[in-house]
Amino acid sequence: NGMSAHGAIRPFCATFLNFISYALGAVRVSALSNLAVLYIMTHDSIGLGEDGPTHQPVEMLESLRSVPNLLVMRPADKN
Numbered sequence: 001n002g003m004s005a006h007g008a009i010r011p012f013c014a015t016f017l018n019f020i021s022y023a024l025g026a027v028r029v030s031a032l033s034n035l036a037v038l039y040i041m042t043h044d045s046i047g048l049g050e051d052g053p054t055h056q057p058v059e060m061l062e063s064l065r066s067v068p069n070l071l072v073m074r075p076a077d078k079n
Contacts, residue, residue, distance in 0.1 A: 001026060001030045001033070004030065004035040004036050004037045005035060010036050010037075011037055011038070012037070012038040012039070012040060013026075013037065013038070013040070014040040014041075014042065015040075015041060016041065016042060017042065017057055017060055017061075018060065020039065020060060020064070021063075023039075024063070027039055027070065031067050031068065031069040031070035032067075032068060032069060034069060061074065
């Protein structure tokens with residue numbers, strides 16, 4: 001958020017969708033401050049490896065969609 005507020009670069013953060021809850025505070029601050037930070041969350045799939053549903057947090061999508069000024073895009077999602 002600080003790098004984006006400074007204006008020099010456009011920062012990005014990448015993690016599993018399941019683990020974005022650890023950074024949800026920073027995500028909310030950047031969204032509410034209209035900062036140009038790109039968050040990339042991967043491994044949201046029903047065909048995932050051995051640990052199965054641990055990386056399929058559908059409730060996290062609703063949490064992210066409830067944040068004002070945050071654009072959530074998910075492939076093949078009707079929302």
